Amino acid sequence: MEMDERKKKILQAIIQDYITSAEPVGSRTIARKYNLGVSAATIRNEMFDLEMLGFLEQPHTSAGRVPSARGYRFYVDCLLQPTEISNEEKKIVQGWFQDKMSDVDQIFQSTAKVLSRITHNVTLVMASRQMTSKLKYIRFLPLDDHRAIMIVVTDTGQIENCIYSKPVSATLDDLNLIAEKLTHYLSGIPMSDISMQMIDKLHESIVDDVELYRVAFRSLTKSFHKQQLYKGGTMELLNKPEFKDVDKAKNLFTLLEEQDMVANLLMSDEGAHNKKVSVRIGDEANLSSINDCSIIEATFSDDNVVLGKIAVLGPTRMEYAKIIGLLDFMKQHLQYILEHYHDNQ
Amino acid sequence: MEMDERKKKILQAIIQDYITSAEPVGSRTIARKYNLGVSAATIRNEMFDLEMLGFLEQPHTSAGRVPSARGYRFYVDCLLQPTEISNEEKKIVQGWFQDKMSDVDQIFQSTAKVLSRITHNVTLVMASRQMTSKLKYIRFLPLDDHRAIMIVVTDTGQIENCIYSKPVSATLDDLNLIAEKLTHYLSGIPMSDISMQMIDKLHESIVDDVELYRVAFRSLTKSFHKQQLYKGGTMELLNKPEFKDVDKAKNLFTLLEEQDMVANLLMSDEGAHNKKVSVRIGDEANLSSINDCSIIEATFSDDNVVLGKIAVLGPTRMEYAKIIGLLDFMKQHLQYILEHYHDNQ
DNA sequence: TTTAGCACTCGTTTTAATTGAGTGCTAATA
């Protein structure tokens, strides 16, 4: 059995209807609302076929059909056409950002908020600090005998500090000599590219105690490795009929409270880099507690350097077309903002 | 009509029963479970009186009685005896903190988590940075022509940085001279005591541009003014029968997502400072969206300097005795930890 | 191949009946 044009049209109609109604949709509804030029009986027959193909499911004998995960997958891959975000919405988004630019943190916070407002779903924004900037310089400040403060400044105005454990013998001047050298070698390099391996390259140029460098490197990578996570619209879930059973919602809430879990979830999308916007449906995310959910995500970057991710998480019944379009726009807008962030300061 | 001994006993029994059962409690139940030496009929009469006094309410004619806000208030003020936290629980709490001390942030995070685990309610921890430490030194680092980075280090190892807008004419050396002077005058002073007014005191000793100092002060107070807020156990709410109606929960969730709202709520407790642990019941918190909730809170401090607050928020039906005892212990434990934080580093 | 028609299914809604926890009142009792 093949997917002919008519089957596609019917599947599309069913999915679109179900996305807005959240109710199993029957042949009659399709025949009436979407005039496909065939009768309900014909549609009924086609629906039977679509069920055989695994695209539809029936909650019980005398109910309408509901799209299966596979059905959504087919819809996303072959049927759907991303909706261009409307000019009006564009303006809303842009307006939202206009006056909330006081720091990078707030940009991401706003991103999460505005996305959840528009999509009525949970929004996740993940930004790894290491990715968003290039090293400007490193400096040490005193703390006590065996520790110093290491300050790392990037070109985007991000300032990180961390405690640096040092041998008592090392003076602050010693450390700042190291800082100077490191700054010399590393300035202008994206934080994401700074890894422990680089120390080997530098090895020959270093005459003094390598261990001190090693510790500095470790602090450097560690402090910028932090994944910052922003959430929005968590309680939008409670408006969804699929979560009117509180226990189902509880699972998801519990998951969302675990930063690590969420971070892993976002990191685990293998197909993400190839596409503009990636969609994982149902168990494709490989996480049992969100089996009935989908994640739509986009990666934002600068010159091929991945800066972070924006994602929308909700029940599989989701406005894929709209959200995909929105994320695509948002990703570009975010990239634009981050790129021009320095100028606008 | 007066509250005699028997009425008190009956009220206490009803409240305790309701706290665990969440069901309206009837005269029969009281007579059977708590042997007060009188019959159900007598209790019935007393309950009628208690209702007249405003301590009890009846959901409908043929239901048992439920404590009113006023009933809880009387219970908290006159009847309840704070439960000493058990040794076992003490150990759990202490164990929890043992290995999670890597920074102040994590201490508060853990506090929120462990409290919510024990109380099965929402826990809020508010710590104002300004309050938790004394100034150690100030230093400036370069950023660009019209801005510098101001680094503030406190004795507890907290490091704050902020952007300092400077006249182009001011060199980094100029600024660091200022930093030195400020450090000289302010080191050892609790961050909470540093206010814009102090600049007047310093006025006479300052010969150079006062405006530069003023800006530094402003940055200083601003960056340490941030109220950090930690939450725990949000979704414990969903387990409470009073929130099985999702819409009620939604209100509260929405509130909890608004940092400012929550901060204000915690700040608005006027009676808090007088008591060890303060309780606000129902509308005593003056916030309509939590009319059916109570807040139990304790202030933790060091040498009379307020450091922050820990609070438990939940439905008015709450284990007051236990939570009050717990918060009292936790507050002391937290004070202890913060006091010894520096040594253990 | 399409479709009208019809019997059948099964969750949902409606209605009615039953149950039972709890009360208030009264009259007897200590």
Next chain:
DNA sequence: TATTAGCACTCAATTAAAACGAGTGCTAAA
């Protein structure tokens, strides 16, 4: 006078039965 046993009454909650209706699958005719 305070207490209590007893009883009629109330009313939400539970259970049972009935009616409904959206939707299907199948068949036979177009």
